[in-house]
Amino acid sequence: MVVLPLAAVVVKASGAGVSDALRSVSGPIALSALGLSFGGALLTAAVNTVMGTIVAWALVRYEFPGKSLMNALVDLPFALPTAVAGITLSELLSPRGWVGAVHPALAASFSPAGVLVAMTFVSMPFVVRAVQPVLQQLEPEVEEAAALLGARPRQVFGHVILPSLRAAMLTGFALSFARSVGEFGSVVIISGNIPLSTLTAPVLIFQRLEEYDTVGATVIATVMLAASILTLAAIGLLHRERGQHG
Amino acid sequence: MARRSRPGEGAARPVVIGVAVAWLAVALVLPFVSVFVAAFADGVPAFFAALSTPEVRHAALLTCLAVLAALGFNVVFGVVAAYAVERTRLPGRGVILTLLDLPIAVSPVVAGLMFLLLYGRQGWFGPLLETMDVRIVFALPGIMLATIFVTLPFVAKEVVALLREIGTAEEEAARTLGASKAQTFLHIVLPNIRWAVFYGSILTAARALGEFGAVSVLSGNLIGKTQTMPLYIEQAYVNYQTTAAFAAALPLTLLAVLTIVAQKALARLGRRNGKENR
Numbered sequence: 001m002v003v004l005p006l007a008a009v010v011v012k013a014s015g016a017g018v019s020d021a022l023r024s025v026s027g028p029i030a031l032s033a034l035g036l037s038f039g040g041a042l043l044t045a046a047v048n049t050v051m052g053t054i055v056a057w058a059l060v061r062y063e064f065p066g067k068s069l070m071n072a073l074v075d076l077p078f079a080l081p082t083a084v085a086g087i088t089l090s091e092l093l094s095p096r097g098w099v100g101a102v103h104p105a106l107a108a109s110f111s112p113a114g115v116l117v118a119m120t121f122v123s124m125p126f127v128v129r130a131v132q133p134v135l136q137q138l139e140p141e142v143e144e145a146a147a148l149l150g151a152r153p154r155q156v157f158g159h160v161i162l163p164s165l166r167a168a169m170l171t172g173f174a175l176s177f178a179r180s181v182g183e184f185g186s187v188v189i190i191s192g193n194i195p196l197s198t199l200t201a202p203v204l205i206f207q208r209l210e211e212y213d214t215v216g217a218t219v220i221a222t223v224m225l226a227a228s229i230l231t232l233a234a235i236g237l238l239h240r241e242r243g244q245h246g
Numbered sequence: 247m248a249r250r251s252r253p254g255e256g257a258a259r260p261v262v263i264g265v266a267v268a269w270l271a272v273a274l275v276l277p278f279v280s281v282f283v284a285a286f287a288d289g290v291p292a293f294f295a296a297l298s299t300p301e302v303r304h305a306a307l308l309t310c311l312a313v314l315a316a317l318g319f320n321v322v323f324g325v326v327a328a329y330a331v332e333r334t335r336l337p338g339r340g341v342i343l344t345l346l347d348l349p350i351a352v353s354p355v356v357a358g359l360m361f362l363l364l365y366g367r368q369g370w371f372g373p374l375l376e377t378m379d380v381r382i383v384f385a386l387p388g389i390m391l392a393t394i395f396v397t398l399p400f401v402a403k404e405v406v407a408l409l410r411e412i413g414t415a416e417e418e419a420a421r422t423l424g425a426s427k428a429q430t431f432l433h434i435v436l437p438n439i440r441w442a443v444f445y446g447s448i449l450t451a452a453r454a455l456g457e458f459g460a461v462s463v464l465s466g467n468l469i470g471k472t473q474t475m476p477l478y479i480e481q482a483y484v485n486y487q488t489t490a491a492f493a494a495a496l497p498l499t500l501l502a503v504l505t506i507v508a509q510k511a512l513a514r515l516g517r518r519n520g521k522e523n524r
Binding site (some may be wrong): 001002003004005006008009012051054055057058059061062064066070072073074075076077078079080081082083084085086087088089090091092097098099120121124140143144147153154156157161178181182183184185188189201202203205206209214217218221224225228229231232233235236 | 253255256259265266267269278280323345349354355356357359364366369456457463488491498502503505507
């Protein structure tokens with residue numbers, strides 16, 4: 001179920017021959033699509049890492065009205081079909097939508113910014129759900145000890161809390177990146193799929209398949225597969241590191 | 247003293263809560279509310295009219311079938327795979343666990359492509375399937391296959407985590423008391439892992455319901471034939487039938503909410519149950 005499909009991609013791609021394969025990924029449209037997918041995913045993963053850690057912090061450390069509702073809402077992007085996310089965000093960001101109508105600069109559907117919004121939405125829960133349990137398990141004694149030894153709150157945060165959250169934040173970052181880079185459903189709807197502008201790598205694979213360019217699709221897919229496997233390996237390493245400390 | 251010593255107390259507190267709430271409100275609540283508003287934009291009768299077209303009914307049926315296929319296959323596969331990885335001395339367990347994550351990490355379009363290369367007309371098994379007159383790609387089996395693949399890890403991973411947590415003491419006790427392997431599995435392992443199976447099934451159903459990328463590669467998106475709900479929503483939206491798209495999106499959104507509620511309830515139940523067991 002997993003190995004055989006993987007093998008099919010690799011064999012098909014290697015059958016293409018090196019020069020054909022290189023030509024297939026180095027065209028301007030392919031390069032721009034790969035750049036948007038990877039660059040955009042890195043950016044959204046970074047945004048989600050910062051915002052996700054803040055959300056996790058608020059959920060673990062503070063009590064405030066509506067907290068449990070907020071905690072449940074975090075999972076919405078996982079549960080919501082990506083096509084629904086796509087039409088909803090696209091409508092909100094269209095020039096006549098709730099957000100797009102506020103200011104022309106916010107009308108981001110059919111622009112690269114819209115692609116980033118969709119990527120951010122679908123990968124939002126990863127960092128929160130990775131950081132939350134670690135933050136919960138942090139022993140207050142360690143922070144108190146640091147404070148007793150004269151550390152100011154900012155120092156406690158920078159030298160005690162942040163290092164213990166590092167592995168969880170990186171894991172969330174990696175998961176968020178993997179999801180964003182491969183996102184199709186919401187992106188294909190919000191982006192308008194303009195070559196050299198809003199066309200992402202997964203959408204390019206889809207288009208090439210529709211044009212019966214199976215080899216061209218497979219070569220791009222191989223690049224994306226390699227990225228997925230590398231990300232998984234990184235997550236595995238982080239997991240092991242965390243296991244040793246905890 | 248102790249209060250002041252914890253970072254995040256004092257002035258930082260309202261700022262952090264404010265930023266967190268604002269972020270979730272703009273990024274989650276706003277889109278969520280807008281689905282309901284858009285679905286009823288042309289009034290209640292238009293909403294129900296949009297939902298009762300034959301295309302929508304057929305798409306809903308296909309989506310149900312895909313969800314059932316994913317649940318049926320992955321519950322069995324998940325339990326067997328998790329048991330094999332955690333309770334037998336299988337060589338290459340680490341590799342298997344990593345491969346199991348692949349369906350989540352890989353782009354759904356790439357997943358669809360993989361199966362196209364295997365079962366498409368020019369795929370590895372294409373000629374064989376053609377002689378047997380079996381259609382997978384651009385037909386229901388393709389939709390099911392794609393859905394099963396993208397939801398492959400959910401049950402298995404939940405069960406793996408639980409099996410690891412509960413350890414082998416109970417199973418060993420049963421074995422020393424003379425229970426056979428099958429009896430131990432039926433009477434000890436299965437009852438112990440049932441919450442994890444339920445929980446994984448909910449995640450599976452939620453993901454299966456909304457799968458778009460892999461299904462759109464493998465189904466061919468033939469209206470009234472191989473179009474699932476998410477594919478219908480996309481097509482309606484692209485064709486400027488905005489109300490129809492959002493009308494179809496509304497039940498899926500409600501199901502997503504239901505998923506989250508069930509997830510929270512099960513997590514609570516499972517936790518209580520776990521304590522009783524110990």
